[in-house]
Amino acid sequence: MCAQLLRSTTAYAGHMARSSKPAAPETGWLDPDEMVAWRAYIDSITPLQHVLEADISEFGLTNGDYEVLVRLSEQPDHRLRMCDLAARLGLSPSGLTRRLDGLVRNDLVGREPSPDDRRVMLAVLTPEGYALLVEAAPHHVDSVRRHFIGLLTRREIEAIGSAFTKVRAALLAEQDAAS
Amino acid sequence: MCAQLLRSTTAYAGHMARSSKPAAPETGWLDPDEMVAWRAYIDSITPLQHVLEADISEFGLTNGDYEVLVRLSEQPDHRLRMCDLAARLGLSPSGLTRRLDGLVRNDLVGREPSPDDRRVMLAVLTPEGYALLVEAAPHHVDSVRRHFIGLLTRREIEAIGSAFTKVRAALLAEQDAAS
């Protein structure tokens, strides 16, 4: 419980001993509430991904595979340019190529050249892929509820929604600015 | 914005068309608030890890390396059994072995056999490792504040703290029960 604070104060004390300035550049160290939030978040995300992965593996999918199917299913024509799909998944171009390789092997996704631009390949959800998504989605949602959403109060859910919406927007703005 | 809902309703409609039952097994689909929270969270964690990784790379560290140094620094004697360290990091035994390989090569961490149990190796923070942590920590905290904590209200910080504390506790209890 207070290990998080010990952690920070340990390094902080060391920093204090070596630094001539009284505190960090401009923002300062995390206060107890901030530290609790950050540590709980950091300690949760990895195991949370792991349990979701374990649950979805029942359908022969990885978390990443599932996310591909979801993104394609969101499109009216069930297809998406590789680069757009990569951006939505936060994946590098090469990473997306390999991931699609696996899905294409299993006939869950197809590749087709775009008629508009001969550079682009479209990833297209196959009927099999859509059927598998439809089958897996309720179980996935159930898994999310059991391990995450279902543990929270309405107030916490709303706060997480507004908080991470801001975080996501800031990250998107930052990477847009970098381009 | 409403893509999250479209996403879910798309798959949900497909499921409805194929299922004879009126809804998911017992819990049901995510309502709008829950969906916003889940999607914002899922869309944030990967890019958030990426920016933190980019910031910490200034010190020649990966996020995972940094976490090793932190966990060791939390211990009074700056050492930890491999298996305990692996558990704290959510890493498999083999994963931890390789990660330590890198840190040992850079003299940030040392290995020493435990005097109590000749099976166990202790990972020990070297003076260089501790010095690097002390140097990097304020910048890391600043990065966390700029990309995450600093964007949130006090209410959101408290809610995230209590929410993920519960999530983490449930995940730990679950994996303890599995052993």
Added chain:
DNA sequence: GGCACTTGTTTGCGCCCGCAACTATTGTAG
């Protein structure tokens, strides 16, 4: 004390994925 059983760590293998290099188009000047 000996023999099974558990625990702690490392290694072989394979998968995932990012980076840099390369190819194929398309867009833009001149």
Added chain:
DNA sequence: CTACAATAGTTGCGGGCGCAAACAAGTGCC
């Protein structure tokens, strides 16, 4: 029209990491 830049995608390479097997060492039971 041609040359150069920008964009889309794939491939070679290397690093990170999980799983299963191997091995070492401790524990329990007779």
